[in-house]
Amino acid sequence: MMSEVHPREILICTIAKLLDGVRHVAVGASSPLPAAGAMLLRALKQQAGEKGPRISILGSVEHNFFTNGSAELFDCAGQGRIDAFFLGGGQIDGRGNVNLVGTGDYPQTQVRWPGSFGSAYLYYVVPRVILFREEHTPRALVEKVDFISTPGVSDDGVYRSGGPIALLTGKALFRFDKTRPGFDLQSVHPGNNLADIKAATGFQFAHDSNPEQTALPDPLTLALLRGRVYDEVAETYPDFAAQMRREIERPLCHAS
């Protein structure tokens, strides 16, 4: 039945909407949901007779247009040729700061994460950075990060052509308002309410008294996702595509 929508399908469709209009989106090596969102947008555009975005998946041979080593992604971003990118983070705080280094006092952090990767550059120069973290808990979304791998906003006079536009989690979608700076709750995914979101979020955020529910995909979009898009996703993320296809066979939340 097409009326059953998997929670992750809502995330994929939300990502596709957030990416609408981009020419080139770069996706990290182990990021199947952002990749699926980008591929869904491309499929929707192509169905409408448009070209759709170019998608670079780092670490993939097939979806990698670069021939100048691992520096080229950053050079490309610095030139303004990458419109959108995804950033996760061990901690994300209410000012959009991201911590990819660890918890506790640096350098002897008690929990060490891999490191900042390219974040301290890409977050500054990619216009549409989408913060994406499925885990929506007070330990992931904190009031203040323990280490700023890369800041949400910069002081006046600091070169900053890019930055966060949204934070998408397993429970909700926030928009980033860089003038405050802070997050505005945009919509709540099915099965959650405002009280749940407040309890699960370590930082203060702006919200309506009765926030909207995150839109569910229409049947045509869902059919495209479950056909062509999962086939494309499977080329790079076979385990993820197989898991999605297994899970949508079971009854899930009702689309309407």
Add this chain to the structure above:
Amino acid sequence: MVSNLRALAEYVEPGVRLALPVDYAGVSMVMTRAIIERNTCNLDLVCVPTGGLQVDQLIGTGLVRSVETSAVSLGEAGGAPRFNASVKDGAIELKDATCPAIHAGLMAAQKGSPFMPMRGLIGSDLLRHRDDWRVIDNPLAGGGDPIVLIPAIKPDVTIFHAPMADRFGNVWIGRRRELAAMAYASATTLVTVERIVDESLLANEMSAAGVLPALYVTEVAVAPKGAWPYGLWGEYPTDTAEILRYARAARSAEGFADYMANAQMEPA
């Protein structure tokens, strides 16, 4: 020109600054073992731009004094256990960076310049903890416009693995251009390869474009499956099961020691 692994390891003297490539670019895992056998200590590692299994094993063996890197992880197999433990114990000096800063430092060395300016970084704790990085106002702007200067990174030794070299010491690196950047910046470059071919790789324009010329290559040694358990582009895939086995074993110092003492050191 064609040498053996022990002879290559002789170049890795105590206290050298050693540059190593990202896990998908061509890691000479076979040289990890040669360095550990020689027990060369006080290494200052430069990960270009991130590190993985090789870096974790060198740290776990106690050979590393400092690590300059944008990240260390085992990818799909999770965090790098010996790196994480050494950070917690304060056993290694950390120089946390971001990928393009490592590339910028190598680029400065490649050009013989003292530094390379780069955007980003301002307002991050990475910058706050790096006293070797400087912020200046862009001298070409009317005023203001702060920008970070990354000093040249000049490794003593670079080590990587590639599919092939010719008997003249030219090495095929394809589109993995970071390997060339590392070699340009380094005093010594040691390369292990799957095979040596007779014909000069520079004789054909198609292959010449992907060649690191012998000018930058100190020694080449043949080591089939030399990246294992990592894969090598165009040649063989990563042995994920083996990396997972390492990740499980190396959670404790004892498990790591046991793995290193008993692990099958060659691919099956």
